Amino acid sequence: xxxxxxxxxxxxxxxxxxxxxxxxxxxxxxxxxxxxxxxxxxxxxxxxxxxxxxxxxxxxxxxxxxxxxxxxxxxxxxxxxxxxxxxxxxxxxxxxxxxxxxxxxxxxxxxxxxxxxxxxxxxxxxxxxxxxxxxxxxxxxxxxxxxxxxxxxxxxxxxxxxxxxxxxxxxxxxxxxxxxxxxxxxxxxxxxxx
Amino acid sequence: xxxxxxxxxxxxxxxxxxxxxxxxxxxxxxxxxxxxxxxxxxxxxxxxxxxxxxxxxxxxxxxxxxxxxxxxxxxxxxxxxxxxxxxxxxxxxxxxxxxxxxxxxx
Numbered sequence: 001x002x003x004x005x006x007x008x009x010x011x012x013x014x015x016x017x018x019x020x021x022x023x024x025x026x027x028x029x030x031x032x033x034x035x036x037x038x039x040x041x042x043x044x045x046x047x048x049x050x051x052x053x054x055x056x057x058x059x060x061x062x063x064x065x066x067x068x069x070x071x072x073x074x075x076x077x078x079x080x081x082x083x084x085x086x087x088x089x090x091x092x093x094x095x096x097x098x099x100x101x102x103x104x105x106x107x108x109x110x111x112x113x114x115x116x117x118x119x120x121x122x123x124x125x126x127x128x129x130x131x132x133x134x135x136x137x138x139x140x141x142x143x144x145x146x147x148x149x150x151x152x153x154x155x156x157x158x159x160x161x162x163x164x165x166x167x168x169x170x171x172x173x174x175x176x177x178x179x180x181x182x183x184x185x186x187x188x189x190x191x192x193x194x
Numbered sequence: 195x196x197x198x199x200x201x202x203x204x205x206x207x208x209x210x211x212x213x214x215x216x217x218x219x220x221x222x223x224x225x226x227x228x229x230x231x232x233x234x235x236x237x238x239x240x241x242x243x244x245x246x247x248x249x250x251x252x253x254x255x256x257x258x259x260x261x262x263x264x265x266x267x268x269x270x271x272x273x274x275x276x277x278x279x280x281x282x283x284x285x286x287x288x289x290x291x292x293x294x295x296x297x298x299x300x
Contacts, residue, residue, distance in 0.1 A: 024279025031283035071222035
């Protein structure tokens with residue numbers, strides 16, 4: 001159901017403004033974890049060197065999948081804007097699927113690390129690594145839930161062609177987790193392992 | 195309560211200058227190429243790889259927020275909101291890292 005909104009003093013939709021304020025604050029959230037990771041980069045507590053466990057080709061593929069999910073997300077929004085709901089739903093499903101591939105890859109990676117002897121509490125390095133990448137994974141998971149909820153509501157006809165702001169808002173969140181991963185992939189994986 | 199209501203599309207959230215789907219695909223191809231360059235830099239010995247890797251990441255970041263998140267086309271207020279969080283984070287954690295990096299931990 002399309003809900004009319006009050007005209008605002010800024011002439012902007014407050015919901016989109018709130019989303020951008022939220023995303024701005026998320027930089028502080030992830031910045032804290034990235035800084036902690038950098039502080040403990042060499043603190044392996046005489047246990048396994050976690051950086052040597054990184055599988056860069058594997059992580060590169062999952063990074064590529066997440067990057068391409070941003071394309072399908074923006075195509076879903078473009079289709080919704082044009083009122084092509086069938087294509088919008090298709091692109092949303094593609095985005096959610098790529099998100100699930102990324103999360104599956106992260107679960108596999110975490111499992112491999114634990115088998116190699118690097119658990120959550122093994123060392124300050126491992127703790128900061130798992131907390132940072134785990135929180136990012138949690139954000140991706142929330143994004144997948146939102147994408148599938150949006151898809152379901154579109155399928156049920158509860159979100160129609162004139163309500164593409166909803167797709168845009170979820171898209172903003174999805175692209176945000178993508179840009180955070182762009183930073184993590186470089187700062188956490190490529191630079192220390194290089 | 196004001197009775198002057200407007201539909202979602204009338205509040206300046208959707209301008210008419212969003213990129214075409216063709217441009218989105220072009221951006222994605224460029225992002226894929228930049229990612230391939232990042233991974234390549236990991237395998238070849240070049241001076242100051244961190245600088246190159248960071249530069250590529252910044253370009254990817256700007257392209258995603260500019261085109262996919264529409265900041266290039268939306269009101270500047272959204273850009274300012276994002277930059278407020280980003281610059282605050284860089285400043286706060288930059289100071290924290292400068293303070294603690296290199297110190298001996300107990």
